[in-house]
Amino acid sequence: MNQSISNAVSGAVSVSGLVSIVVSLFCIWLSWWALQNLKLDLVIRNPQGTQGKLLQVLLAIVLGHFVAGFLLDYLTWSQMIRYMF
Numbered sequence: 001m002n003q004s005i006s007n008a009v010s011g012a013v014s015v016s017g018l019v020s021i022v023v024s025l026f027c028i029w030l031s032w033w034a035l036q037n038l039k040l041d042l043v044i045r046n047p048q049g050t051q052g053k054l055l056q057v058l059l060a061i062v063l064g065h066f067v068a069g070f071l072l073d074y075l076t077w078s079q080m081i082r083y084m085f
Helices: 002-033 051-085
Strands: none
Touching: 002 051
């Protein structure tokens, strides 16, 4: 009995982790795509240089992380609604 419960919990945790990874990578990619339209030459000296590209990558990671966090929180909250009634 305990083994089946352990397997069920392990499966749920692994699926949750996989969903989190996929959503995070998708949001980072989406942020990178959206940042391509941003005119960084107005803010930094050489946007095509190494430092300019690194700044774009870091901005995409930070923005994607916040968006993914929001989406994963929203998913968790929407799953909790079923326990309300």
